[in-house]
Each structure stands twice: as structure tokens, then as C-alpha cells.
Amino acid sequence: MGEVDPALVQLEEHRAKLQTIEVEGIPVIDLSDTGKLISEIRNACKNWGFFQVINHGVPSELRRRVERVVKTFFDLPIEEKKKVQRDAMHPMGYHDSEHTKNVRDWKEVFDFFLQDPTVVPASLELGDQELRTLTNQWPEYPLAFREVCEEYIREMEKLAFKLLELVTLSLGLPADRLKGHFKEQTSFLRFNHYPPCPNPELALGVGQHRDGSALTVLAQDDVGGLQVMKDGEWIPVRPVPDSFIINVGSNMQVWSNDAFESVNHRALVNTKRERFSIPFFFHPAPSAMIKPLEELVSEQNPAKYAEFNWGKFFVARNRSDYQKQDVENIQIDHFKKSE
Numbered sequence: 001m002g003e004v005d006p007a008l009v010q011l012e013e014h015r016a017k018l019q020t021i022e023v024e025g026i027p028v029i030d031l032s033d034t035g036k037l038i039s040e041i042r043n044a045c046k047n048w049g050f051f052q053v054i055n056h057g058v059p060s061e062l063r064r065r066v067e068r069v070v071k072t073f074f075d076l077p078i079e080e081k082k083k084v085q086r087d088a089m090h091p092m093g094y095h096d097s098e099h100t101k102n103v104r105d106w107k108e109v110f111d112f113f114l115q116d117p118t119v120v121p122a123s124l125e126l127g128d129q130e131l132r133t134l135t136n137q138w139p140e141y142p143l144a145f146r147e148v149c150e151e152y153i154r155e156m157e158k159l160a161f162k163l164l165e166l167v168t169l170s171l172g173l174p175a176d177r178l179k180g181h182f183k184e185q186t187s188f189l190r191f192n193h194y195p196p197c198p199n200p201e202l203a204l205g206v207g208q209h210r211d212g213s214a215l216t217v218l219a220q221d222d223v224g225g226l227q228v229m230k231d232g233e234w235i236p237v238r239p240v241p242d243s244f245i246i247n248v249g250s251n252m253q254v255w256s257n258d259a260f261e262s263v264n265h266r267a268l269v270n271t272k273r274e275r276f277s278i279p280f281f282f283h284p285a286p287s288a289m290i291k292p293l294e295e296l297v298s299e300q301n302p303a304k305y306a307e308f309n310w311g312k313f314f315v316a317r318n319r320s321d322y323q324k325q326d327v328e329n330i331q332i333d334h335f336k337k338s339e
């Protein structure tokens with residue numbers, strides 16, 4: 001990538017202020033320390049919507065192998081990467097012009113589903129039951145790419161189920177209360193590659209957004225750049241080696257009836273070092289109907305959201321990745337009931 005193309009220039013109010021500030025960061029939680037685990041997770045989800053986990057059980061040797069194949073893949077010539085280019089009909093694969101909130105991001109990505117194939121609604125129309133089958137695309141090089149990716153995404157699924165139980169317990173519910181929504185899944189893994197940027201004050205790696213997931217499990221390298229919104233300020237998430245960053249997504253926000261919030265975050269770029277991050281978006285089944293959990297609503301605390309179908313939401317979100325659209329892309333707030 002060369003100069004910042006006007007299509008990537010962020011509106012003035014969204015640009016990064018490139019000073020460093022020393023502030024308290026998101027909580028770091030040791031998953032092997034079961035003593036106060038549930039209350040720590042509850043506080044983190046309530047106060048931040050984000051936390052980091054250590055002693056999570058994912059082998060660091062596997063993470064090193066993933067990092068190697070990802071770097072090798074993004075270092076390939078663009079013609080090679082474009083052989084697995086993604087488009088509106090094949091949404092998994094390589095993409096170098098993603099839009100977040102209608103502005104192009106300074107990054108390239110590679111996506112693949114946990115379940116191959118993954119079945120999603122064919123259209124956004126509510127009455128339309130037709131389904132569409134989506135498959136992964138795999139590059140020829142590097143040779144070990146697919147095998148390493150598939151091994152890693154299984155580990156992410158395992159960790160995501162463990163975290164789902166912990167977060168559910170922290171809502172005061174039985175550990176397996178939400179598991180039924182994940183018999184089928186639309187979960188996918190993304191490799192984000194942010195090349196150095198000549199004008200990091202103009203563009204963003206990923207513009208501010210809230211993840212639509214149930215939970216997101218993110219690996220970041222040691223470069224730094226992720227920021228989380230807290231009380232109106234952007235707080236940097238300092239890299240902790242071999243940890244994973246967990247955040248509450250919109251599904252969890254709705255299930256919890258706003259006890260937990262899917263918090264705004266973004267990724268900055270810098271002039272010197274390329275950066276990699278690897279989010280696993282833990283998504284329910286396409287048929288899942290999402291609404292505040294009955295146990296968490298009462299006369300004093302009525303349901304804040306109308307029920308919606310996850311599959312349709314997922315398809316609507318993905319459409320807005322490709323180009324500027326006339327309207328804001330779909331947000332969970334569109335299902336919010338008026339007070």
C-alpha cells in the first residue's frame with residue numbers, strides 16, 4: 001500500500017490522536033485460577049466488555065505456527081492472493097478493501113468458516129426461508145496453510161465454548177444455558193494484516209465498530225494498536241504475550257438484556273511496523289432466534305430488544321463489508337425497543 005487514498009481517509013472526528021497516554025488497561029484474567037474467576041469475568045464484562053485471558057490452554061507452539069503461515073501468505077504477490085479473492089457470493093477468502101462503517105480500512109484480511117460448508121439465509125427478506133451454502137477457499141501456498149488453520153480454529157472453538165460457560169455462569173445462569181444456540185455455527189476466523197501506513201493520523205486499520213458475535217477471541221501480536229472505548233475515551237490494549245483478548249459481542253449484549261455491552265473498539269496503524277491480529281468470531285446457528293433471556297427479564301427490567309434471527313443479521317452485516325452503502329450497516333440497536 002502506498003499513499004493514503006482518499007477512500008481511506010477517516011472523518012476528522014474519527015481520526016486517531018497519536019499521543020501515548022498511561023492508563024489502566026482492560027483486566028487480565030488467569031483462567032487456571034478458579035477461585036474468583038466468575039466474579040472477575042462478571043466485573044470485566046460489566047465494566048469493560050473486554051478482558052484478556054492467560055493460562056487458557058491453547059498451545060503457544062500452535063500459535064507460532066499460525067503466525068508463520070499467516071505472514072508467509074500475506075507476503076505472497078497480490079496476484080497469488082487474489083486467486084482466493086472473496087466476493088459477495090463467496091464471502092470467505094482474501095480481501096483487501098474491507099469497509100467498516102462505510103470507510104475503507106488500512107488492511108488486508110483472510111477469512112474462513114469453522115464449519116465447511118456453512119449454510120446461511122439466501123436473502124434478507126424475513127419470510128424467505130431459502131438457504132445458501134458457503135464454502136471456504138484455500139490458497140495453494142504456503143503448503144501447510146489449510147492444515148494449520150483448521151487445527152487452530154478447533155482450538156479457538158474449544159476456548160470459546162469454555163468462555164461461553166464462564167460468561168453464562170457470570171450472568172447467574174447454568175453453564176450450558178446458551179450452548180443449544182451453537183449446535184450449528186456461523187463462526188469464522190479472520191487474519192488481519194495491517195501494513196505500515198504513511199499517514200496513521202488519517203486512516204485506521206479498522207474503524208470503530210462493535211462486534212456482532214456472541215463472543216470474540218482475539219490474538220494480537222506485540223505491535224499494539226487496538227483501542228477500546230471506555231467512558232468516552234479510547235484506551236489502548238497493551239499486548240500481553242500469548243494471551244487472548246475476549247470481548248462481548250452483540251448477541252451476548254441482547255441475551256444479557258444490556259447487563260453486558262458489546263463495546264466500541266478500533267485498530268490504529270503506524271508508520272513503522274506491520275501488525276497482525278487474529279479474531280475468532282464465535283457466532284450462533286443461522287436459525288438461532290436471539291432475544292433477552294427470560295431469566296434476566298422481569299416487570300422491573302423488561303426485555304430491551306425485540307427478537308431477531310441471527311442468520312439474517314449475519315448476512316446483512318456481511319453485505320456492507322464490500323462497498324459504501326447509502327445507509328449505516330445493520331446494528332443491534334435497530335432491534336432495541338423504545339423505552
Ligand SMILES: O=C(O)CCC(=O)C(=O)O
Nearest residue numbers: 192206220226267277279
Ligand atoms: O486488530 C485488532 O486488534 C482488532 C480487530 C477487530 O476488531 C476486528 O477484526 O473485528
Ligand SMILES: [Fe+2]
Nearest residue numbers: 209210211265
Ligand atoms: Fe472487532
